[in-house]
Amino acid sequence: MENAIEAINLTKYYDALLAVDHINFEVKKGEIFGFLGPNGAGKTTTIRMLTSLTKLGEGTARIFGHDIQSETIVAKKYMGIVPEISNIYDDLSAWDNLMFTGELYQVGKTEREKRAKELLEMFGLHGRRKEKTKGFSKGMKRRLTISMGLINNPQLLFLDEPTSGLDVQSALIIKDVVRELNQRGVTIFLTTHNIEEASVTCDRVAIINKGKIAAIDTPERLKKIIQGVQSLEVAFDEVSPRIMKELEKIPFVNEVRKEGDKFRLYTHDPSSALSNLWEYARSNNLKPTSLNTLGPSLEDVFVRLTEINVKTNRRKFNE
Ligand SMILES: Nc1ncnc2c1ncn2[C@@H]1O[C@H](COP(=O)(O)OP(=O)(O)OP(=O)(O)O)[C@@H](O)[C@H]1O
Ligand SMILES: [Mg+2]
The missing domain is CATH 3.30.70.2470 (Protein-tyrosine phosphatase receptor IA-2 ectodomain)
Incomplete structure (x- = not known):
C-alpha cells in the first residue's frame, strides 16, 4: 500500500534542545493516524516539519513519495493544514477567510466558491458566513479553521489538537467530520493529548514523549499493554x-x-x-x-511503556 507519510530519522533542535529526536514512522494512505503525547512532547514541531513550516534538523520526510525538502511545492499540493493556533483573520467574514485561503492555495475562483459553500454547510456555519469572525465562539472558530484547511480538497489533512478546549458538542461535530472525510478517502494525521480521543478516533497511534516515540500500534493493542496501570x-x-x-x-x-x-x-x-x-x-x-x-493517565502509560522498553533493552543486552 502507498504511504501518505514517511518520516525517517526526523529530528529538530532548537539550539541545545532536542525537540524531536530521530523519529521514524509511516502513515498509510487512508489511515487516521494519531500522535498522542503530553505538552512539549514534540507533536507540533513534527507537524511543522512534515508540512514544511519549519526546516528539518536531520532526516527525511516524504508526502505521497515526494520529499518535503526537495519537492516542497508538489508535496504541499497534497495537504491541508489545521494549526493549533487559529489562523483566522478576525476582521474578515467567514466567507472572506475561506476565499483568502483558497487564493493562497491557488484554488480557482469558481472552485473555491463551490468548496466554501459546501464546507460552510458541512460545519454548520453557512448562516453566519457574512459576519466578521471576531464575534465567533471558540468552537465556531475551530470549525472555520478546519474548513480553511480543506479548501484545496487535500488528500492528507494535518490537524493539530483539533478538539482541545472545546465542549462535548463541538468536539463531536469535529470528530464526525474527520470520520466522514476519512470515509471519502482523506488520510488524517492528528495530534492529541487525550488518550480516549486517540483510541476512539484513530486506526493507529504513535505515543510520543520528550521528542521520542515510545510505541506505535492500534489503540486496542496499546490498551492491552497498559491494562496493568x-x-x-x-x-x-x-x-x-x-x-x-x-x-x-x-x-x-x-x-x-x-x-x-x-x-x-x-x-x-x-x-x-x-x-x-x-x-x-x-x-x-x-x-x-x-x-x-x-483508567491509566497519559503519565502512567509513558512510565509503563518506558519500563517495558528498558526491560526489553536489558534483555537484548544480556542475550
Ligand atoms: N520556535 C521554538 N523555539 C524554541 N523552542 C521551541 C520552539 N517550538 C517548540 N519549542 C520547544 O520544543 C519542544 C516541543 O514543542 P512542541 O510545540 O512541538 O510540543 P507539543 O507536543 O506540540 O506540545 P503541546 O501539547 O503543548 O502543543 C518544547 O520543549 C518547546 O518548548
Ligand atoms: Mg502542540
Missing part, C-alpha cells in the same frame, strides 16, 4: 501518616501514591483491590469521603 483514588475523613503504609499492604494493591488529600492505589485488579480496601476501611473505622476508579 489501573488505579483507585480514595480520600478518608481522617488524614494520618500511618494510612499510607497500611494501604500498601492491602492485597491486590501494587503501589500507593499520595496526591493532595487523596491516595492513588495502583492495581491490576480494581474490583479485588476495592473489596479489600472496603474491608480495611471498615475494620479501621475510616470513612471514605471520595472514591474513584481511574
